[in-house]
Amino acid sequence: MHAPTADPTRPTLSALFSPTPRGARRARLLAVHQLGDWGIPRTTPTAEAVAAVTAELAANAAVHGRHRGRYFRLRLLLQEHVVRIEVSDARPERPVPTAVATGAPGAGVPGDADGGRGLVLVAAFAERWGCFQPNAAVKTVWAEVRRRD
Template identity: 50%
Template sequence: MKSDIPSPLGILAPLALPHSPTAPARHFRVQLGSTLHGAHLARRLVAQQLGAWGVPRTHHVTVALVGITAELAANAITHGRSPGRDFALRLTHFADRTRVEITDTRPDRLPPDPGGGLPGGDATGGRGLVLVNAFASRWGYETRDRHTKTVWAEVDGAIPHAMADTGPETMARAVTQASTHTPPTLV
C-alpha cells in the first residue's frame, strides 16, 4: 500500500564536492524553509549529524560548527531570503576538517569579505560574521550560478572515525527528531 504522505527522505541527498581537492569522507545535505524554525532546525541538525558521526556535543568541532551554522542560517533567512524559496544546509567532513555551507537565493546580497574587521560603532549589523571568523579556521562565499550564493566555513581538526549508521533512515529520523523538539520554557 502506498502512502499519500511524502517521505522526508526526498529532501535528503548525499553530495560529493567536485571542486574539492580531497574526497569527503562523510556528508549531509538538507533543504530547509527560510523561516526562524528553519534556522533553528539547521543548528540542531548539525549537532545531531555530528553526533551520528560519533562527535560529542562538547567536541570543539561541534561547538564551533553549531555556532557558525546558527549565524549563517540566521543570515540566510534575514538577508538571503526570497519569498517562497528555501535555503540549503550542507555538512561535509574531510580527513582534516569539517565544512558547513548555507546556500540561499540572493546572490546579489554578498557578505563582507572575510577578515574585513568589525563594523563601525553605529552599524546595526555585521557582528555575527565576526563570530563566524572567530570560530572558523577559514570562511568565505561563492556564487556558483546566477540564482544562488553559498557562504561556507571550515573548522580544522580530525573528528572520531567511529562512524555510526548515517544511511537515509538515520538522517530522516534526525530531521523528524529535530523538527519536533520543543525547547524548554523559562519560568
C-alpha cells in the same frame, strides 16, 4: 572559488530549510545531531564551533538571503581535518562582505550597532571561510572548522 568537488567517500549531509528563525534553529540542531552520528559528541570544541558557525550562516540566510518560495540549503562535509559548512540561499545579488566588521572605529560597523558582527564569529571559529556563486540564482557561504574532537 573554493567550491568543493564531489567525493562520494566523504560523509555528507544536505538539507533544505525555510528561511525563517525556526529554519535557522533547525539547521543548527541538525548539524550538531549529524556530528553526533559521525562520532563527534556535542560537547566537543568541534561540535560547539560547528554549531556557532552553522547558526550564524543559517541566520544570515534566513534574514538576508530570503526569497519568496525558496529555501536555504545546509550542507555539511566531514573531512579528515575539518568540517565544512555550506549554506546556500537564493539571493546572489546580496554579496557577503569580504572583510568582517569588528565594531572597532572605522571597521564599518558602529561600536554600538545591534548587528553586523556575525561574520566575526564565523571568522573566529573557522579556519577559513568565503563565498561562491554556483549559478546565477544561488549564493553559497562556506566555512571550514578545524576538527578538535
